[in-house]
Amino acid sequence: MNELPPPLSAERKRHTANAGTSRTRPIFLRLVTWCVVMVWRTCVDWRAKRPFLTRATAHLSIIVLTLVAIALSGVGLPSPRAALGEASNGNIAPVFNLAASEPQATPPPVLPPSTNWSIGSEADVVARLPIPHTTIPERVRAQVTAYVVQAGDTIYDIAAQFGLSPDTIVWSNREGINDAPWLIQPGLELFILPVDGVYHTALAGESVASIAGAYEVEPTALYNEWNGLEDGEQPHEGQLLVVPGGEGEQVDWTPPPLYPSPGPAGLSYGICRGTAVSGPGGNGWFTYPTGSSRVSGWYFHDPRNPTHIGLDYACRMGDPLYAADNGVVTIAGWNGGYGILIEVNHGNGFVTRYGHFSELAVGCGQSVYQGSLLGYCGSTGWSSGAHLHFEIRHQGTPQDPQAYLP
Numbered sequence: 001m002n003e004l005p006p007p008l009s010a011e012r013k014r015h016t017a018n019a020g021t022s023r024t025r026p027i028f029l030r031l032v033t034w035c036v037v038m039v040w041r042t043c044v045d046w047r048a049k050r051p052f053l054t055r056a057t058a059h060l061s062i063i064v065l066t067l068v069a070i071a072l073s074g075v076g077l078p079s080p081r082a083a084l085g086e087a088s089n090g091n092i093a094p095v096f097n098l099a100a101s102e103p104q105a106t107p108p109p110v111l112p113p114s115t116n117w118s119i120g121s122e123a124d125v126v127a128r129l130p131i132p133h134t135t136i137p138e139r140v141r142a143q144v145t146a147y148v149v150q151a152g153d154t155i156y157d158i159a160a161q162f163g164l165s166p167d168t169i170v171w172s173n174r175e176g177i178n179d180a181p182w183l184i185q186p187g188l189e190l191f192i193l194p195v196d197g198v199y200h201t202a203l204a205g206e207s208v209a210s211i212a213g214a215y216e217v218e219p220t221a222l223y224n225e226w227n228g229l230e231d232g233e234q235p236h237e238g239q240l241l242v243v244p245g246g247e248g249e250q251v252d253w254t255p256p257p258l259y260p261s262p263g264p265a266g267l268s269y270g271i272c273r274g275t276a277v278s279g280p281g282g283n284g285w286f287t288y289p290t291g292s293s294r295v296s297g298w299y300f301h302d303p304r305n306p307t308h309i310g311l312d313y314a315c316r317m318g319d320p321l322y323a324a325d326n327g328v329v330t331i332a333g334w335n336g337g338y339g340i341l342i343e344v345n346h347g348n349g350f351v352t353r354y355g356h357f358s359e360l361a362v363g364c365g366q367s368v369y370q371g372s373l374l375g376y377c378g379s380t381g382w383s384s385g386a387h388l389h390f391e392i393r394h395q396g397t398p399q400d401p402q403a404y405l406p
Contacts, residue, residue, distance in 0.1 A: 141162075141192075141193075141194040142194070142225075143194065143226060144191055144192065144193055144194065144199070144226060144240075144242065145191075145192045146189050146190070146191060146192065147162075147189070147190050147192050148186075148187065148188070148189050148190075149184050149185065149186050149187065149188045149189075149190060149396070150186055151186045153184065153186070154181075154184075155169050155170065155177075155181040155184065158190065158192075162192050164192070164193065164195075164196055165196050166181075166251075166253075167247070167248070167251055168193060168196045168197060168198075169181075169190065169192075170248070170251045171197070171198045171199065171246075171247070171248035171251075172190070172191045172192070172193050172197075172198065172199035173190050173191055173199070173307070174248070174307070174337070174382075175305070175307040175308045175309055176188060176189070176190060176191075176307060176309055176398075177190075177336075177337075178335075178336050178337035178338050178355070178381075178382060179249075179251065179252070179336035179337035179381075179382060180255075180335040180336030180337060180338060180341075181251070181253065181336075182255035182271070182335075183271075183331075183335060183336075185393070185396040186395075186396045187393070187394075187395050187396025187397035188396055188397070188398070189397070189398075191307070193242055194226060194242065195242070195244045195245075196244070196245065197215075197242060197243045197244040197245050197246045198215055198242075198243040198246035198247065198248050199240060199241070199242060199243075199307075200215070200240070200241045200243050200246070201238065201239070201240055201241075201305055201306065201307060202235035202236065202237060202238065202239045202240075202241060203237060203304075204237045204304075206235065207234050207235075208222050208223075208229070208234060208235065211235070211241065211243065212243075215243050215245075215246030215247060215248075216246075216247070217243060217244070217245050217246050221243065221244050221245060221246075222241060222243060224242060224244060226242040227239075227241050227242055229241075237304055238302075238303050238304045238305060238306060240306060240307070252336065255271065256271060256333055256334055256335060271330075271331050271333070271335070271364075272329065272330050272331060272332065272364030272365055279326070279327065279328040279347075279367030279368075280326035280327065280367055280368075280369055281326060281327075281346070281347045281348060282325040282326050282327055282346030282347055282348045282350055283325055283326060283370060284325075284348060284350075285325070285404070286324040286325050286352070286392065286401075286404050286405055287322070287324055287325070287370060287371065287405070287406070288313070288324070288405060288406075289313065289321050289322050289323070289324050289352075289354060289374075289388060289390055290313045290314070290315045290319065290321060290322075290377075290388055291322065292313070292314070293405070294313065294314040295311060295312060295313060295314060296312055296313065296314030296315075296385075296387050297312025297314075297387055297389075298310075298311075298312050299311060299312075299402075300398075300399075300400040300401060300402065301400070309391060309398035310353070310355075310389050310390055310391040310398070310401070311389075311390050311391075311400075311401040311402065312387050312388070312389055312390075313387060313388040313390055314387060315377035315386060315387060315388050316377060316386055317358060317377055317378060317379070317386040318358065318376050318377060318378075319376065319377040320373055320375075320376060320377075321354060321357065321373075321374050321375055321376065321377055321388055322371050322372060322373060322374060323344055323352075323368040323369065323370055323371065323372045323374055324344075324352050324370065324390075324392075324405075325344070325346050325350070325352065325370045326346060326368065326369050326370050327344040327345050327346040327347060327352075327367075327368060328344065328345050328347070328365065328366070328367055328368070329342060329343070329344055329362050329363065329364055329365060329366045329367075329368060330343050330344070330345045330351075330364070330365075331343035331353075331364075332360055332362060332363055332364050332366075333360075334380070334381075335381075336381065336382075337355075337381050337382030338353070338355035338356065338381050338382070338389065339355060339356045339357065339378065339379075339380025339381025339382070339383060340355075340356070340357035340358070340359075340360060340375070340378065340380045340381070341353060341354065341355050341357070341381075342354040342357065342360065342362065342374050342375060344368060344374075349394050349395050350392065350393070350394050351392075351393045351394075351396075352390070352391065352392055352393075353389075353390070353391040353393070354374060354375075354388060354389070354390060355381060355383075355388070355389035355390075355391075356377075356378050356379055356380050356381055356383045356386075356387060356388060356389055357374075357375040357376060357377070357378050357380065358375070358376050358377060358378025358379070358380065358386075359375055359376045359378070360374070360375040361373045361374055361375045361376070362374055362375070392404055
């Protein structure tokens with residue numbers, strides 16, 4: 001007689017089912033993994049992916065090491081505080097108003113004079129007092145520069161523009177201004193020094209010691225960054241030297257009287273104003289004001305005196321001097337270093353000046369023609385002997401007379 005097997009308990013049935021499922025699941029996962037690997041190996045170029053995987057691995061390693069280092073050191077990351085010099089107790093909380101619809105001007109912070117800004121031992125944020133603006137120190141100009149006079153300029157305006165004294169502007173442009181600062185005109189080029197002082201033209205035989213003594217400064221003052229002199233080196237004739245702190249002759253800032261109407265010949269004095277400047281127009285060409293081409297002094301921008309802006313013609317005391325072209329007398333009389341000066345406006349942009357007269361033959365507002373007598377040769381003003389200082393200016397800019405004369 002056959003015996004039946006004993007019935008399986010419910011628990012054993014569940015165990016048997018789970019065992020079968022667990023055996024099936026690993027086989028399925030292996031199959032899926034195998035398929036993915038085969039597809040990856042078939043479709044992916046390992047050589048192309050290797051650099052990317054290498055970089056990704058390196059970056060992940062750095063991140064992991066950083067996190068581990070932070071965890072091991074126990075350093076916290078405190079939130080920043082807005083209050084200046086605030087200790088770690090944080091009694092004052094920053095308030096930010098983000099609801100403002102219109103910008104409002106905020107005054108710069110003011111530091112109380114008695115406040116001590118110290119950081120306690122428990123502070124975790126180092127705060128600096130903000131500076132609302134940057135202070136840029138004043139820098140000395142690196143070299144001598146040139147400035148062209150503009151309409152309406154005065155010596156005082158130009159000096160203030162460059163931070164120099166008015167005397168320095170005159171002392172640096174003795175030839176151009178001729179100690180008559182009221183005569184500057186638009187178009188005249190002026191030297192602007194880096195510092196207050198004198199711009200000296202070295203004469204033949206002058207030394208550093210003699211120049212320094214003349215301006216009452218130490219000889220070492222001339223060995224500066226602007227003169228290009230090595231220690232012990234002497235200047236050459238015509239060299240322009242910046243003499244810091246030097247002082248020239250006292251400047252007379254009082255202009256001569258302004259005559260409202262033409263004065264009598266031989267007695268005019270000063271600058272003509274209020275007169276109708278009308279008369280014969282210039283021919284556009286000039287003749288010798290002395291009747292001769294002989295030069296006895298400096299040429300225009302002479303290498304021995306580079307700042308000279310005229311031509312010094314030879315003449316003897318009392319020799320007649322003539323108008324170089326048609327025009328109207330606009331200056332007649334004493335004017336600083338020019339001594340007794342005649343200026344003739346030719347009405348075509350050209351003006352001629354004649355300096356150092358001993359006596360005048362024309363007056364303010366008087367019409368003259370080419371070859372008309374203006375006065376007589378002398379040595380008045382800034383002169384060391386009888387001669388005629390002659391200038392030609394076009395639109396206020398000095399020209400070389402030899403370029404216009406026959």
